[in-house]
Amino acid sequence: MSVLLVFVYIYNVKHTGIRQRIIETASLLFYRNGYNSTGINEIISESGIAKATLYSHFKSKEDICLSYLQFKNTTFLEDIKVFCTSKPKGKPQLIAIFDFLLSFFKDKDFSGCWCIKTVSEIPKENVKIRAEIQRQKNVFIQWITDLVDDNVKDLNTSQKKTLANRIYLLYESAVAESYLHGSDWPIKEAKDLCSLIIK
Amino acid sequence: MSVLLVFVYIYNVKHTGIRQRIIETASLLFYRNGYNSTGINEIISESGIAKATLYSHFKSKEDICLSYLQFKNTTFLEDIKVFCTSKPKGKPQLIAIFDFLLSFFKDKDFSGCWCIKTVSEIPKENVKIRAEIQRQKNVFIQWITDLVDDNVKDLNTSQKKTLANRIYLLYESAVAESYLHGSDWPIKEAKDLCSLIIK
Amino acid sequence: MSVLLVFVYIYNVKHTGIRQRIIETASLLFYRNGYNSTGINEIISESGIAKATLYSHFKSKEDICLSYLQFKNTTFLEDIKVFCTSKPKGKPQLIAIFDFLLSFFKDKDFSGCWCIKTVSEIPKENVKIRAEIQRQKNVFIQWITDLVDDNVKDLNTSQKKTLANRIYLLYESAVAESYLHGSDWPIKEAKDLCSLIIK
Amino acid sequence: MSVLLVFVYIYNVKHTGIRQRIIETASLLFYRNGYNSTGINEIISESGIAKATLYSHFKSKEDICLSYLQFKNTTFLEDIKVFCTSKPKGKPQLIAIFDFLLSFFKDKDFSGCWCIKTVSEIPKENVKIRAEIQRQKNVFIQWITDLVDDNVKDLNTSQKKTLANRIYLLYESAVAESYLHGSDWPIKEAKDLCSLIIK
């Protein structure tokens, strides 16, 4: 026997944001205080949700960590792209990477690089998180490579790749060391050196 | 029921070095597995001492952490000094920094930079550990400065300081990124760039 | 923001039997893994239904447990009846009880007696489940009594009752002990002894 | 350098019983309410100890379970041995097994057989607990075998083994079924049948 059923719903679209709220809360806490130092209890009380609700959205703390990394990288890449491409073509667009970092450093929530921080906390065996971090760093390197390609002339492909890698290393150092020393001198020094190596 | 027990010990103080044994054990574990992931129980069972013995030598886990940082930095500085000064005077002694790192990277226990790892794990408010890390990094920078002073000519004091800082930044990047990517390309790239900026 | 949603379903009622599907899924899981070790989530995901659907058919997990017990006993009784009455009249029909058990034991899903398993898991105070189990065991004893009545001569009512009880005890032992020891020797021994006490 | 150390202790001998207190408390609860229904929190609050204290004596709940099984079996075997061997030599000593059970049944804490209860609750894969249970049951069977050997004449070894197995099966049935039905009829019936099969 077949029956025709008609459902009419007045569906209140609002639940959608819970997963995102958890990610943003966790990101704030993981980034500021560290992954291991941040407990699930802190995340749920800051998010204002129940524990089981969190676990209906994420299967484990590690799972939240992956979302945290993706969230940070995505927003960061979006922001730095907008910032750099707003500068004049050529060398300025590359140097802008460090200017972006300078303003990022001034932010009260600046806590260095989430990738390096996270990779520092996880056991060596944790391939899942490690792979995600490596993947994202490679995306970042690729973006720098594209930026170099767009803005530097008179270099062959291999030279461009080398330049991109060097800019990447300088950027990474600038982030980590400005956080470690609590000072922007590493950013300025990296910027100067970067300026030097760009034709 | 109470019992009177009398113990008579011939206790050999010489061979003990209990404090040092704790530090070395903790260093191994903190460096390999992370500060938060290493429990007090793991340290005492690996050290073969009792829990209360540990707490008679260190007032807290944080206290052990400070000793761990000092121990790692001290031995590291000793080793890299010996390595670099064994090279011919001039540019080679500076470049040797990265060669030292290349062999360090090959070590099965290589886990990046203990300072960056530790600073990544502690909450922002922990000034004690943070200060120690900054202090030690400044000692390292000073050592590089001295090495530059000894091996580079035709630069004034300010230029030497700048060069030292840049070598430091490249070194830090090389350590952190080779660990993150599980590859030595960052060390090689940093070395090349370092070679380029030394007259 | 509110949205008006209209669903139109051609819902095939015939093949559903949702309640029965839940019972059969739960039975499989309860019997194999135990009542307490089987979670509601496991039941719904294996059944392919939503949580609230389950709770619209059963008011609690305990309620499902009662249905599970009834389902197992019903199907078991049907099967053993068919098996035994297919044998020649007389002693063979009684001995067949243990032959049925021997083939039941060979089944990969054999996990002993669901009644004993369940009564082992619930607190003493749970009268509801306990009463159901006792009721069903009494139905089983009655069936054996009827079988004795049909197949044994030269015994008065009281003697028949005693014989039925003894066969029941031997059967129960055979089920529980073959499961416990992971061997069919208890079934064979019980069968032999049963054979001995039937005239 | 060697040093002579003299310790003088007034040592208060009383801590010894904690492990045993945990086992006895857990035994009471596991046996009465079931293994899965008894939480660690219940055990510690009934024992009046801290959670970490429990976990310094046992590495897991499963570990406590093993001790529980051993404790129950040990005390049970001791008691039933004393009871049976106090009877006149011959058949009475064997029949006494069921008389022991009759008084055991009257105990307000009687909850059937701990082995069957426990094996009913654990996943099939749990070889550790299952093996322990089988081992203990085999010890019990061996004891019955020895008792048969001591008290029955005119049987060869094989016949004695068969008799022991049958008594065992009847005993097991008597325990489980008297608990399930909440009545001593299974014990009496098993005793009668046992009496019948002993020469």
Add this chain to the structure above:
DNA sequence: AATGAATGAGCGTTCATTCAT
């Protein structure tokens, strides 16, 4: 000086159940 026993607080996770839609 050195210890094993003991602790309270917290960990990450799962439970059976309910509710708004």
Add this chain to the structure above:
DNA sequence: CATGAATGAACGCTCATTCAT
């Protein structure tokens, strides 16, 4: 009728630290 979202309570277990001896 059927659902996905959400929950409070409890789970088994580990933490860094302190205590009596």
